[in-house]
Amino acid sequence: MLKVCVVGAGAIGGFLGTRLAAAGEAGVAALARGATLVALRDHGWRLQEGATVLQAPAATASDDPRALGPQDLVIITVKGQALPALAPTLAPLIAADTLVLPAMNGVPWWFSDGSTPLGARPLESVDPGGGIAAAIPARQVIGCVVHASAATAAPGITLHRMGRGLIIGEPGGGDSPRVRTLGGLLTRAGFDVTCSQRIRYDIWYKLWGNMTMNPVSALTGATMDRVLDDELVRAFCSRAMAEAAAIGARIGCEVRESAQDRHAVTRKLGAFKSSMLQDVEALRPLELDALVGAVREIGQRVGVATPHCDALFGLTRLFGRVRGLYPAP
Secondary structure, eight states, rough: EEEEEESOOHHHHHHHHHHHHHHHHHEEEOOHHHHHHHHHHHOOHHHHHHHHEEEEEESSSSSOHHHOEEEEEEOOOOOOOGGHHGGGGOOGEEEEEEEEEEEEEEOOOOOOOSSTTTSOOOTTTSSSHHHHHHHSSGGGEEEEEEEEEEEEEETTEEEEEEEEEEEEEEEOSSSOOHHHHHHHHHTTTTTTEEEOOOOHHHHHHHHHHTTTTTHHHHHHHHOOHHHSHHHHHHHHHHHHHHHHHHHHHHHTTOOOOOOHHHHHHTHHHHHHHHHHHHHHHOOOOOOOOOIIHHHHHHHHTTTTHHHHHHHHHHHHHHHHHHSSOOOOO
């Protein structure tokens, strides 16, 4: 049986971990802490979908990677700002043939690996000092985009709201047997899997669609429908998205849709709270650098001015610092 470890058993981690464990093809361990660790040890994986609760045992749950040992697959679902400190501790989980699947929001640390106009220098916004890249071998990474909404109903209990989409692919592009094999495992666990030959584009496209809605909703406390109903705010978001689209065109991730097209899709979600607004309400740190800070940094590298992204980043950063949700300078 495959050995899988979910690093960070929060909302998305619980969603992925429970379904994989329930499918019966893998023993799914968890690297967790606090009340979540206690709940996993006592009750195993639990996922609430409507009136149904899916439950499966946790193979092992620990706050120490050494207690879990080498894995076949490591799924990283922590917030981006937590990974620089965590990554150097993950070595006991990663053997020479372990696959690492970062199921995280925003721009991942491996995005600047030398195969694009970005060059090989780490992105300081998501990997300060290159510590993540040094700890997690690039050749063992599979790119991932999650199209699903989940929340933590209680420690160790994930509430699945909508979507089961997973896009996976080789960071360097193209097809590979290992991506197809992993795609099969995830499909059999109940996910809607796409094996992409352009995972960088898929990452950038999702980022382009949510990099404004998240921080604007966090700043204002407004649900998505109210953000889009304000013509001035909507226009500001569109201009920031245009900057991100211009960057995408420089790095081989051209977005062909208009901001208005994307707004129409977002409207279908109705009175929806973004993940960043949920973090503000729960007094959790803001996942700002991977969503907006990285866009600014990449823009600087490829020569695209980002005044609207800059304003959005600065305002949200200050908002977070005042509330203790973003690091002080």
